[in-house]
Amino acid sequence: MTYHSGRHFLQLPGPTNTPDRVLRAMSKPTIDHRGPEFQELTWRLLEGLRRVFRTEHTVVVHPASGSGAWEAAIANTLSPGDRVLVFKQGFFADKWAEIAGRFGLDVRVHPWDMREGLAPPAVTAALEEEGDVKAVLVVHNETSTGVTTDVEAIGRAMRESGHPAMLFVDAVSSLAVTDLRHDEWGIDVTLTGSQKGLMLPPGLAMLAVSPRALEASARAELPRSYWRWDDQIAFNERGFFPYTPATNLLYGLEEALAMLEEEGLEAVFARHSLFARATRAAVEGWGLEVFATRPEESSAAATAVLVPDGHDADALRKLILDRFDMSLGTGLGAVKGRVFRIGHLGDLNALSLMGTLAGVEMGLGLAGVPHERGGVDAAMRVLTENGGAP
Ligand code: PLP
DSSP states (O other), X not given: OOOXXXXXXXXXXXSOOOOHHHHHHHTSOOOOTTSHHHHHHHHHHHHHHHHHHTOSSEEEEEESOHHHHHHHHHHHHOOTTOEEEEEOOOHHHHHHHHHHHHTTOEEEEEOOOTTSOXXXXXXXXXXXXXXXXXXXXXXXXXXXXXXEOOXXXXXXXXXXXXXXXXXEEEOTTTTTTSOOOTTTTTOSEXXXXXXXXXXXXXXXXXXXXXXXXXXXXXXXXXXOSTTOHHHHHHXXXXXXXXXXXXXXXXXXXXXXXXXXXXXXXXXXXXXXXXXXXXXXXXXXXXXXXXXXXXXXXXXXXXXXEEOOTTOOHHHHHHHHHHHHOEEEBOXXXXXXXXXXXXXXXXXXXXXXXXXXXXXXXXXXXXXXOOOOSOHHHHHHHHHHTTTTOO
């Protein structure tokens, strides 16, 4: 393998770069997870996570990836044969639907144009058509397409329709990236993973659970053991876990939460939104197409870029990795080979973004992908428009 000097550019839409502060926090010695020091840590973490999820209610943390959180949401709240509604938002919505199917749920998958955010009328119409739906599974930011859905509007439309279905939201690539309010938006389960906006390595799944979802979990009949919220909550109240938790990742989580508080959530959202705008300006400058049709729905976490017909997005990614030591996101599912994704979430500053965009522009040239020069310039203009701040 070629030797690369300097730091690798990990510009995926997750895992994201783990800040040195978080890495250092995780390198502390592991402690007794049944001791008093750990107990205090659990309480602090749950309180901190509640602020990020914007909830006053239950938060649960499991050692797992985001897919584990999908499973925990389903297994805790539903019974065999229960009907759930999913839309063809993209690769991750499809995966969540697949898991629901494996649990023996009656999964109703409705078509959707994955280049657009899910529209509230489509949700209410599908609920009316499908009747006894127990839960609607919505991906807030479909990381595979770089399209964000207005979850607040969906929650409002569902409440106004009077349909009793619960609203489950995948916030794996939106929590701590873009505004999300679990309580205010009427979400029943919001779930996420550690490796994106929370700036940790992969390995923690976190869920905010509404009182209604908690009530549903008392009646739900799907088999579950490891994921059981009742056990988890009872232990958490005492500051512990019903199993050995991922102690060192939890140290990292505490540091990451401290960083988010220092910056302030609103500033975190503004920074992500600015970097997304600068990235879109670069894509336009190259004369290429952003996969999201509407700029206001284009994700703050990642920009999916269409490569011109006859060119392979994965060949471009490979060249950029080989020459410039930068990892970009691959096209997933239906858009494999047609898009590459530029991650701009997590611990990132304007200069890391500019390095990323310069790497893409040089890569486009070397790979012979037809494009115009000047994307990097366009991004710099956006970044400096307001004196360099969001
Ligand atoms: N949901 C979304 C929106 C994601 O982006 C991902 C992973 O990228 C997942 C779910 C699955 O998470 P994991 O790969 O951590 O299991």
